[in-house]
Amino acid sequence: MSLKNFSELFVDLDSSNSTNNKIEVLKNYFLSNDPIENSWAIYLLTGKSNKRFISGRYLKNLFCQIYEYPEWLIDTCYLKVGDSAEVITLLLKNKSTSRKKKLSNISLNELLSKTIPDLSKLKEEEKNLQIKNIWETLPEENHLIFNKILTGTFRVGVSIGLITKSISKLINIDEEIISHRLMGNFEPSIDSYQFLINKKINLQELNSKPFPFLLANTIEDKIFKNSINDFQFEWKYDGIRMQLIKRSGNVSLWTRGQELVNESFPELVKKMSNIKDDFVLDGELLVWNFKEQIALDFSLLQKRINRKSPTRSIQIKYPIIFIAYDLLEINGRDIREIKLENRRIELEKYFSKWQNRIENNISDIFKICDLIFPKDWPDALTYKEKSRENNTEGLIIKKKTSIYSSGRKKGIWWKYKVDPMQLDAVLIYAKGGSGRRAGLYTDYSFALWKDQELIKFASAYSGLTNIEIKELDKWIRKNTIEKFGPVRSLKPEMVFEISFEKIQISKRHKSGIAVRFPRITKWRKDKKINDADSLENAYKLMKKIS
Amino acid sequence: MRTKQEYLIRYKDGNLYCELADIWIDPSKPVKKALITHAHFDHFTFGCEEYISTRETAILLKERVGDNIKIKTFEYGEEFKINGINISFHPSGHILGSCQIRFIFAEEKWLISGDFKLQKDDTCKQYEIVKTDYLISECTFGLPIFKWDESKKIANDISKWITNSPEKTSLLFCYSLGKAQRLLNEISQTNFKGNIYSHDSIHKMNNSYKKLGIDIKDTIKIENKKKIDELKGSLILLPPSLSKGSYLKNFKNIQTAFASGWMSIRALRKRSGYDKGFPISDHADWDGILEVVKKSEAKNVFFHHGDSEAISKFLVEKESINVLFFGN
Numbered sequence: 001m002s003l004k005n006f007s008e009l010f011v012d013l014d015s016s017n018s019t020n021n022k023i024e025v026l027k028n029y030f031l032s033n034d035p036i037e038n039s040w041a042i043y044l045l046t047g048k049s050n051k052r053f054i055s056g057r058y059l060k061n062l063f064c065q066i067y068e069y070p071e072w073l074i075d076t077c078y079l080k081v082g083d084s085a086e087v088i089t090l091l092l093k094n095k096s097t098s099r100k101k102k103l104s105n106i107s108l109n110e111l112l113s114k115t116i117p118d119l120s121k122l123k124e125e126e127k128n129l130q131i132k133n134i135w136e137t138l139p140e141e142n143h144l145i146f147n148k149i150l151t152g153t154f155r156v157g158v159s160i161g162l163i164t165k166s167i168s169k170l171i172n173i174d175e176e177i178i179s180h181r182l183m184g185n186f187e188p189s190i191d192s193y194q195f196l197i198n199k200k201i202n203l204q205e206l207n208s209k210p211f212p213f214l215l216a217n218t219i220e221d222k223i224f225k226n227s228i229n230d231f232q233f234e235w236k237y238d239g240i241r242m243q244l245i246k247r248s249g250n251v252s253l254w255t256r257g258q259e260l261v262n263e264s265f266p267e268l269v270k271k272m273s274n275i276k277d278d279f280v281l282d283g284e285l286l287v288w289n290f291k292e293q294i295a296l297d298f299s300l301l302q303k304r305i306n307r308k309s310p311t312r313s314i315q316i317k318y319p320i321i322f323i324a325y326d327l328l329e330i331n332g333r334d335i336r337e338i339k340l341e342n343r344r345i346e347l348e349k350y351f352s353k354w355q356n357r358i359e360n361n362i363s364d365i366f367k368i369c370d371l372i373f374p375k376d377w378p379d380a381l382t383y384k385e386k387s388r389e390n391n392t393e394g395l396i397i398k399k400k401t402s403i404y405s406s407g408r409k410k411g412i413w414w415k416y417k418v419d420p421m422q423l424d425a426v427l428i429y430a431k432g433g434s435g436r437r438a439g440l441y442t443d444y445s446f447a448l449w450k451d452q453e454l455i456k457f458a459s460a461y462s463g464l465t466n467i468e469i470k471e472l473d474k475w476i477r478k479n480t481i482e483k484f485g486p487v488r489s490l491k492p493e494m495v496f497e498i499s500f501e502k503i504q505i506s507k508r509h510k511s512g513i514a515v516r517f518p519r520i521t522k523w524r525k526d527k528k529i530n531d532a533d534s535l536e537n538a539y540k541l542m543k544k545i546s
Numbered sequence: 547m548r549t550k551q552e553y554l555i556r557y558k559d560g561n562l563y564c565e566l567a568d569i570w571i572d573p574s575k576p577v578k579k580a581l582i583t584h585a586h587f588d589h590f591t592f593g594c595e596e597y598i599s600t601r602e603t604a605i606l607l608k609e610r611v612g613d614n615i616k617i618k619t620f621e622y623g624e625e626f627k628i629n630g631i632n633i634s635f636h637p638s639g640h641i642l643g644s645c646q647i648r649f650i651f652a653e654e655k656w657l658i659s660g661d662f663k664l665q666k667d668d669t670c671k672q673y674e675i676v677k678t679d680y681l682i683s684e685c686t687f688g689l690p691i692f693k694w695d696e697s698k699k700i701a702n703d704i705s706k707w708i709t710n711s712p713e714k715t716s717l718l719f720c721y722s723l724g725k726a727q728r729l730l731n732e733i734s735q736t737n738f739k740g741n742i743y744s745h746d747s748i749h750k751m752n753n754s755y756k757k758l759g760i761d762i763k764d765t766i767k768i769e770n771k772k773k774i775d776e777l778k779g780s781l782i783l784l785p786p787s788l789s790k791g792s793y794l795k796n797f798k799n800i801q802t803a804f805a806s807g808w809m810s811i812r813a814l815r816k817r818s819g820y821d822k823g824f825p826i827s828d829h830a831d832w833d834g835i836l837e838v839v840k841k842s843e844a845k846n847v848f849f850h851h852g853d854s855e856a857i858s859k860f861l862v863e864k865e866s867i868n869v870l871f872f873g874n
Contacts, residue, residue, distance in 0.1 A: 014812070015822040069690075070863065076856045077691045082813050090691035090810065094833065438813035466817070 003142045005033055006041055006108045010145060013045075013156050022158060026166035030197075039193035040108045044149070046160045048186045048258075052152030053116055054131075056084025059151055063088050066132050067095055079486060082438020085147035092135055092143050104137045112188070116149060161407065171197050179212040179406055184258055210243040210254035211280060211328055211336065212406030216396055216413040223397065223414060224377050232340060232400050233372040233380065234325060235392040236415055238298050239286035240305065244268075244322055246278050247332075253285075263308040267315055267365060268322055274360040277350065280329035281322075282404075283369070288321035290364065295391045297504065298516070324351070324368045325396075328404055336404035343404070344371075380416070387418050393501065394418040420499035421515075421541050423533040424524055426454055427494040430476045432486045433461065441476045441488065442469055444520070446498055448511065449534040454492055457511040457538065458500065463520030472523075492529050497522035503542045513538055554631075554649060554656050555682065557872035562658060562682065562850075564649065567628040569598075571647065571658055581633075582617075583660030584644035585610060585723060600635050602643030602758055606723065609754045622671065638662035639673035640828050641724030642755060648676055657842060659683040661851075663827065664834045665694060669727045669760050673838075681844035685835055687807055688849065688857035692831040694807070700826045701732035707803065707822060708738050708781050715777040715797050719786045719820065720805040722747040724828055726783050727755050727762055729805060733781070734763040741780035743768040748783050789820065807831075832857070839867060846870050 012025045026045075030038050042048075060074050074087060081087045106115065115134065119127050131150075138146055148154040164182060168175040181196050223231075241256040251269045253261050262269050265285065287300040296318075304310060304318050327347040328336050335343055351368045354360075372395070374380035380395065387394050394417035402412035425446035433442030443461045447454035464472065472494070479491040499521040506514035513535070524531075555564045555571075562571040569579045576593030583589055583599075585606035597617040599607070604617040620626055622645065625634045635645035640661040649656040657678035664673050708716045720726050726748045733742070744752065744765040755762050768782060777797065784793075786804065794800065802820045809815050809823025830838065835857060839847055846868045849858060861867040 015815075017821060070860070073690065073856060073860060077689050080689060081691060081811055086812055087691060090693070093693040094690050436813050436816045438811070 002105050003108050003111055003145065004105070004139065005029070006037070006044075007142050007145050009041065010156055013158055019162065022162055023166045023169060026158070026163065027170050030166065030170055034107075034109075035190045035193040036109045036188070037107060039188040039190065039196075040112050042163060042182075042193070042196070043112075043186055043188040044154055045156065045158045046163055046182065046186065047155065050152045050154060053119060054150050056151045056153070059088055059131075059147065060084055062128055062131060063091060065128070067091075079432050080439050082432070082434040082436075083153065085151045085153050086144060088147050089143040093140060095135075105139075109188075111146070112149070119150075167196060171199055173199060173201070176212065176406055177201055180209060183209045183212060184254060184260065208245065208247065208250065208252050210245060210252075210258070211282075211404070213241065213243070213256050213282070214404050214406060214413060215408040216398075216415040217408055217410060219397070219414045219416045228374060228376055228380065230400055232344065232398045233374060233383070234369050234396045234398070235372065235387060235390065236394045236396045236417065237284045237286055237295055237323065238391070238393050239284040239295065239301055239323075242283060242285050242322070243328070244272060244279075244281040244283060244324070246272060246275065247280075247329075248278065249273070261305070264304060264306075264310065265320055266309065268320060271360070271362055271365050272322075275354050275362070277354075278329075278331050279327060279350070281324040281347075282326040282328055283322050283324040285320060285322050287318045290319060290321075297391070297502075299504075320365065322366050324366070326404065338403070339400065340398055340402045340404075341400040384416055384418055420501055420517075420521075421503060422497055422499045422521065423448065423457075423538060423541075424495055424527060424531065425457065425498050426492045426529045426532045427496060428454055428456060428490055428492055430472075430488050430490060437461075437469075440469060440473045442473075444496075446496060446518075447492070447532075448538060449532060450511075450536075454529075455511045455535055457509070457513060457535065458498055458515050458518040460498060460518045460520050463499075464523065468523060495524040495527040495529060495532050496520050497524055503538060505542070511535055511538075513542065554651055554654065554680070555658070557850075564631070566651065567631045567633075567649075569628060570594075572660075579628075581647055582607070583638070583647065583658070584641055586641070586661070586721075589661070600643045600645050603645070604643075605758060606643055606751070606754055609750060610723070622674075636674045636676050637671035639664060639667060639670060642670040642727070642758060642760060644670065644724075646674070646676060648678065654679055656680045657682065657844070659838065661686070661829060662834075662838070663830050664837060665697060667697070667728050667731075667828070669724075669731050669755060669762070675838075675841045678842050678844050680846045680848070681839060681842050682848045682850065683835060683838060684829065684851040685849045685854050685857050686829040686852040687827065687831050688835060688852050688854060690832045692807065692810060692827075693833065694810075694825065694827060694831045697728070697732050697826055698735070700805075700824050701729070701736050704729070704733060704781075704803070704805075704824055705736035705738035707801075707824075708740065708779070711801055712779040713799065715780060715782060715800045717782050717784055717794070717797065717800050717802045718805060718824075719784050719789050719802065720748075721828075722785045723751045725805060725826070727752060727760065728828070729783070729826070730763050730765065731761070738781065741766060741777075742783065743777070743780060744783040745785055745788065747785050836861075836865075840865075848872060 009029045013022055016022050029041065063069060064071050064074060077087045078084065119130060122130060134146065160182060164175050164178045168178045186192060243254045245252045251272045253265060255261055287296040289296050300318050304320060324347060327343050330346060347368055354362055372383055374383055384394050394415060397414045397416055399412045425448055427444055428447045429445035430441040431443040433440050443459065445456050445459045447456045476488060476490060479493065480488040481491060482489045498518050500515035500518040502516035504514055505512060554566060555562055561573045569581055570577045571581045572583055572589040573580050574591055576591060578595045580594040581598050582603055585603045590607065597615060599617060599619060601619040601621060604619045620635055622635050622637055625632050632650040634648050636648060638644045638646045638660045640663055644660055646660050646662065647658045655678040657676050659682065661684055662673055720729055742763065742765045745768055749765065749767045752762050752765060803822040803824055804818055804820040805824045805826050807825055807827025807829060810825035815823040839861065847861065848870050858869040861869050
């Protein structure tokens with residue numbers, strides 16, 4: 001029972017590309033370690049917490065101070081490695097020869113429940129001394145884990161689904177059950193692990209937990225061969241997907257990221273508490289224009305998400321709505337196994353019942369999603385194209401006979417997104433990537449013409465293949481005009497097609513516009529920089545929509 | 547201070563060149579006279595009128611490119627004269643036959659480190675400390691994040707990696723010359739006692755090493771259509787050039803790894819596409835370079851091969867060593 005085991009687990013998971021292998025590795029770890037260690041391991045691996053105790057910058061400075069390293073040298077190393085915790089780990093290796101102290105063998109539990117939290121209680125000087133002490137007494141193979149947890153950057157290629165699978169295999173119980181048990185808060189303890197691996201299924205225990213979310217797949221051509229009548233059509237809103245749960249009278253709001261967000265939306269919790277029935281609803285939270293019955297931009301919703309206990313004036317300024325897509329449980333009865341079309345009937349029935357109560361008007365905060373009824377597939381396409389007009393991203397298409405299973409199940413729900421907007425832009429800056437992309441220039445900024453000047457309008461780092469990234473990296477190194485720290489300004493020469501989902505006015509940017517989800521969709525080697533789009537074209541796109 | 551042109555050895559067209567002797571060191575294009583530090587292909591080019599190297603390097607080179615080249619050889623430590631310049635080869639510990647080259651002219655000593663390492667390697671001569679006034683050193687791994695583990699530890703990790711997956715065929719990618727033989731030598735001292743296969747290019751080099759008196763474990767030359775069961779649980783050494791493309795389709799149920807110093811960095815490990823990386827290098831790490839700079843007692847140092855900015859600045863600031871630049 002020690003941190004060493006967890007470090008080994010990390011190495012094994014990190015150096016495996018096979019799902020089956022990872023599941024096997026996890027299973028073996030759970031079998032050979034204590035419940036409390038397992039519980040912390042799950043906590044870390046599922047990313048339930050990546051609290052940052054100390055910033056990467058702080059850690060680097062501390063290292064410089066203790067071992068008398070020049071700061072610039074660490075920064076140079078960082079460019080190669082792309083992760084502060086790893087840089088320090090590698091540099092510590094160089095210091096380990098001078099280590100004389102006896103090595104400690106602490107457990108994951110001790111590290112996470114005591115050693116690290118205790119650091120926050122110390123004054124800066126004591127804290128620094130304590131970190132130095134841990135560095136010098138911790139066996140070398142544990143340094144990376146320690147530094148990563150400290151800086152809140154612990155990540156390894158393990159999804160929550162993989163954890164679910166391995167526990168499911170371990171105790172021979174359905175994945176759905178494990179998945180449900182893993183939803184929501186997970187406080188690491190012997191009990192929480194025992195609950196997870198309990199072979200007896202007791203639905204009462206899952207009381208406040210949301211169901212695993214069912215997700216839509218990208219549209220497939222084969223769907224068009226089916227009759228349009230087999231499907232239910234909804235708008236695809238750009239808000240926060242959520243489950244609104246009321247069980248035993250208590251309301252809880254769970255995001256798809258499994259965060260409990262009751263405190264951010266107290267007006268919704270209050271209104272829903274007054275409903276007599278218990279229920280679990282799957283839906284979307286949005287900031288809503290009630291006059292025009294249209295969703296407002298996601299950026300407004302962002303003003304609500306991270307704000308706990310919002311004031312009355314904030315609540316009025318950014319009015320929210322919960323739009324229910326689906327009813328999953330009603331008065332303690334789990335109805336996920338019945339067909340979607342029948343769940344919809346139930347949803348409509350209960351909605352009209354709740355709506356008609358005079359003492360609790362819910363229409364100012366809650367509704368069920370409107371359905372769309374295209375005549376045929378071309379008609380569906382027309383709806384999709386119109387989706388920008390009502391600030392949605394396209395359509396969600398659901399098989400009427402589908403049951404509510406979990407995950408990105410194939411062949412039952414699809415998202416049919418409106419085509420992205422596109423502009424051809426000129427690459428003007430590049431920045432070194434981090435993490436897996438360290439040592440390569442992978443973060444790019446793109447510009448559009450305004451008269452004779454190139455004005456930056458978007459940054460993007462995804463969309464190129466690894467081969468293209470390497471090729472572009474080489475080009476960048478040869479065509480740098482100036483270096484500012486990790487950023488290089490480049491000879492304007494390369495044109496790329498940039499796709500994005502939304503375009504809006506922004507006072508913060510020199511270009512006067514901001515785009516959402518920009519990404520590279522094509523390296524336009526066929527185009528010269530004079531062929532790139534102008535800012536004016538971008539403004540035109542904006543007008544076209546609104 | 548002298549101008550660049552007045553140095554005994556300088557950079558010309560991207561190569562090290564001694565004008566006084568009209569001789570090039572590891573030139574990348576055909577010249578009249580070339581000194582070759584070791585038999586890796588990135589230090590050798592076809593078409594030179596005359597090559598000069600250690601005896602071992604000459605044998606390895608001929609094995610790789612054929613007898614059709616004119617090579618003059620000298621033993622380690624043996625001095626020879628070209629245009630009044632005393633030249634000698636000294637072990638650099640990189641691979642079998644690799645050398646540093648010392649020039650002495652008018653009581654001024656110059657040392658070209660060649661590729662070198664200080665770590666233990668039973669398949670070649672240990673790096674020899676050579677005193678000099680001017681040092682031209684490689685700095686492939688010239689950052690303090692590079693700190694090599696003992697090769698014995700890496701070999702044990704490799705052994706564990708293979709034996710932990712007895713149902714799999716373990717493909718270990720490594721350079722055919724030098725790294726492969728060093729790994730074979732180390733792995734034969736671990737608990738792994740299964741079969742070791744090697745690709746033809748590696749097999750050939752193994753035989754050359756043996757001919758030169760180096761004790762290398764026998765390996766089986768990999769045939770294209772080996773039965774899958776036979777390969778289960780065994781180790782196969784392959785050159786990195788085969789890691790991409792269709793060659794891997796010859797095997798079933800494999801795990802892959804790359805043995806290289808770069809594998810000490812997670813991002814590079816991930817990007818490389820191998821399942822696993824074993825950080826073992828035939829180049830010096832940061833401490834190794836610093837040690838050589840110090841022990842050579844050089845007052846002036848040049849760096850080439852690699853990012854020299856950081857180590858140069860460090861030596862100037864911390865050790866008050868005069869670091870010079872060739873320019874282009």
